[in-house]
Amino acid sequence: MAELTAQAVKDFALARGLDLVGIANIERFAGAPRRMHPASIMPRAKSVIVVARRILRGNWRGIEEGTYWPTYTYFGYHGLLNTLFIPMPMYDLACFIEDHGWEAVPYYPGVPERQPPEQPLRPGTVAPEVHLAIRIAAMAAGLGEMGWAKVFITKKFGPRVRLHAIFTDAELQPDPLVEPGSLCDRCMACVRGCTPGAIPHLREGKTVSVSIEDKTYTWGDVHMGRCTLGYHGGDPMLSPFIHQSLPGYRCNVAEQDLSENNAYKMCWPMSIDRWTPSDEDPSGYRIEGHAMLKEWGGDGSYGIGGSRGCMRSCFDHLEARGRCDQTFENGRFIKRERWLLPDTVRKSE
Numbered sequence: 001m002a003e004l005t006a007q008a009v010k011d012f013a014l015a016r017g018l019d020l021v022g023i024a025n026i027e028r029f030a031g032a033p034r035r036m037h038p039a040s041i042m043p044r045a046k047s048v049i050v051v052a053r054r055i056l057r058g059n060w061r062g063i064e065e066g067t068y069w070p071t072y073t074y075f076g077y078h079g080l081l082n083t084l085f086i087p088m089p090m091y092d093l094a095c096f097i098e099d100h101g102w103e104a105v106p107y108y109p110g111v112p113e114r115q116p117p118e119q120p121l122r123p124g125t126v127a128p129e130v131h132l133a134i135r136i137a138a139m140a141a142g143l144g145e146m147g148w149a150k151v152f153i154t155k156k157f158g159p160r161v162r163l164h165a166i167f168t169d170a171e172l173q174p175d176p177l178v179e180p181g182s183l184c185d186r187c188m189a190c191v192r193g194c195t196p197g198a199i200p201h202l203r204e205g206k207t208v209s210v211s212i213e214d215k216t217y218t219w220g221d222v223h224m225g226r227c228t229l230g231y232h233g234g235d236p237m238l239s240p241f242i243h244q245s246l247p248g249y250r251c252n253v254a255e256q257d258l259s260e261n262n263a264y265k266m267c268w269p270m271s272i273d274r275w276t277p278s279d280e281d282p283s284g285y286r287i288e289g290h291a292m293l294k295e296w297g298g299d300g301s302y303g304i305g306g307s308r309g310c311m312r313s314c315f316d317h318l319e320a321r322g323r324c325d326q327t328f329e330n331g332r333f334i335k336r337e338r339w340l341l342p343d344t345v346r347k348s349e
């Protein structure tokens, strides 16, 4: 059987259409909690391979212009990118690794909203479910760094990537870590673009840090309740569909202080629950526009806010400053004054 090398893994993955591949050795997870540790899933894991595929810049065009939402959810988020475009070549890579005699565990990088205390099923182990922090794993694999807005920034695409991982017991040459602060320049464009107010300003001093080997990465302590409201359709400043279904509805997201879990409990039922269809509302959905996006995006998540600050403002800035490699002939991404729906709370005061 041919020897499996890091270069062979990368050549195979890139030839299959993945855009970026990085490798971490298991020692780089020394500081990870056991319920977030690859070895809790695969005790003999020696390497973690993190793969990325770009989110097309064009996936956001319709949302940025305020005219078309489906492309982002369908192609750039849960509809196809997270559930088909990355898993297919990643699964091929796992087969390639197993063909060389090593076990390969593909990891599904769903974001765990909660990890309730449970009992371990075996003495001395941890309780299900174990969840890897995929962006921290990507830092450990040398693919980039966490930007201030808690999005993962790469040199080639800036924050326009989605990430998956494979654990293996093959010992592979790890990639060098990215120097902290070399990709995110603390410009605060993300803070200005995040109208839900989820990203703290640098001067507020709210940070999270993680150390990997001799490097410490620090980013803003994002308010996940506001982030979730903005992203998943709880913000009437970012969703025209709320206004269509619930004229006059008010919620100033930047004033909310709810948890991420409770933000989900607000957004999802408000968007996709149904009531008896009527002439006024033939579909019966509470917010038909949100429900349609979810249906077109399959069983997974739908994105209404389209990462206005944390991704769109960020790559607009990085491209303009030449801080990421992929730039475009048509210049900056943000081409005109950005739209925002009326802040009905402020208007009524």
Ligand code: SF4
Binding pocket: 147, 148, 149, 150, 183, 184, 185, 186, 187, 188, 189, 190, 191, 313, 314, 315, 317, 318
């Ligand atoms: S916009 Fe991007 S580069 Fe600028 S501070 Fe935010 S995360 Fe960092």
